[in-house]
Amino acid sequence: xxxxxxxxxxxxxxxxxxxxxxxxxxxAFGCFIRGAFGFGSNMPIVLVTTFLLGPHHAILLALLTTIxxxxxxxxxxxxxxxxxxxxxxxxxxxxxxxxxxWLFTILSAEWLVLVLGILLSMIVxxxxxxxxxxxxxxxxxxxxxxxxxxxxxxxxxxxLSGGGAFYFLVVYLKHACSGAAALRGTxxxxxxxxxxxxxxxxxxxxxxxxxLLAEGLLLTPxxxxxxxxxxxxxxxxxxxxxxxxxxxxLLAGALALIAKGIARLS
Numbered sequence: 001x002x003x004x005x006x007x008x009x010x011x012x013x014x015x016x017x018x019x020x021x022x023x024x025x026x027x028a029f030g031c032f033i034r035g036a037f038g039f040g041s042n043m044p045i046v047l048v049t050t051f052l053l054g055p056h057h058a059i060l061l062a063l064l065t066t067i068x069x070x071x072x073x074x075x076x077x078x079x080x081x082x083x084x085x086x087x088x089x090x091x092x093x094x095x096x097x098x099x100x101x102w103l104f105t106i107l108s109a110e111w112l113v114l115v116l117g118i119l120l121s122m123i124v125x126x127x128x129x130x131x132x133x134x135x136x137x138x139x140x141x142x143x144x145x146x147x148x149x150x151x152x153x154x155x156x157x158x159x160l161s162g163g164g165a166f167y168f169l170v171v172y173l174k175h176a177c178s179g180a181a182a183l184r185g186t187x188x189x190x191x192x193x194x195x196x197x198x199x200x201x202x203x204x205x206x207x208x209x210x211x212l213l214a215e216g217l218l219l220t221p222x223x224x225x226x227x228x229x230x231x232x233x234x235x236x237x238x239x240x241x242x243x244x245x246x247x248x249x250l251l252a253g254a255l256a257l258i259a260k261g262i263a264r265l266s
Contacts (some may be wrong), residue, residue: 035230096155
């Protein structure tokens with residue numbers, strides 16, 4: 001036991017040292033992605049660490065470290081966010097997340113993960129074909145009605161699957177926001193809202209333990225450094241490179257979810 005921890009609190013108890021190393025590496029990689037894009041850390045972290053820690057442990061630890069990362073990103077997010085787009089998205093995300101969480105309790109999680117992966121693949125295809133650009137010729141993507149509709153669908157997807165809201169919303173935000181910095185800042189602000197909702201539910205359910213908090217504390221220096229480096233890469237990258245990397249991230253996330261869904265159903 002680490003001396004400064006209370007008795008009975010043993011971070012990563014019963015987990016091999018090499019597995020703990022992989023957990024640290026996964027959190028570093030995930031928080032680098034969040035630093036660069038303002039979202040997207042949970043999927044790679046959970047996909048890797050679930051096999052080492054178990055799903056509940058992996059998801060709760062990812063929630064802790066991404067909150068730490070988001071605190072570092074929030075000042076810049078508040079400054080750069082496109083608030084004309086962000087405000088109506090907030091209401092849609094809250095309502096959609098509540099609805100999606102309720103639907104999750106009555107539908108099969110295995111099918112939902114697979115459906116989300118297929119849907120994300122379609123979203124990437126929409127981005128490649130520039131469907132949003134064609135839609136923008138007929139509707140105002142920055143209007144309250146359109147923004148609320150997209151965030152409601154994204155929030156519902158996130159509630160259904162435990163994640164994925166921003167993989168859907170980012171295709172919309174890419175066209176609705178005024179530039180790369182506004183896109184990233186809006187992602188940061190909206191991610192804070194969603195994570196605060198999730199953390200409140202976790203705490204109220206009594207799932208946050210001292211051991212989890214200790215593990216999150218041990219990961220904090222690495223998380224802060226990885227988030228800072230991701231932010232640095234964003235600031236020094238041309239917008240075209242940023243959007244190309246974002247498109248790759250969306251496709252990788254979609255394929256990972258499809259593979260995960262198939263594995264659960266087989």
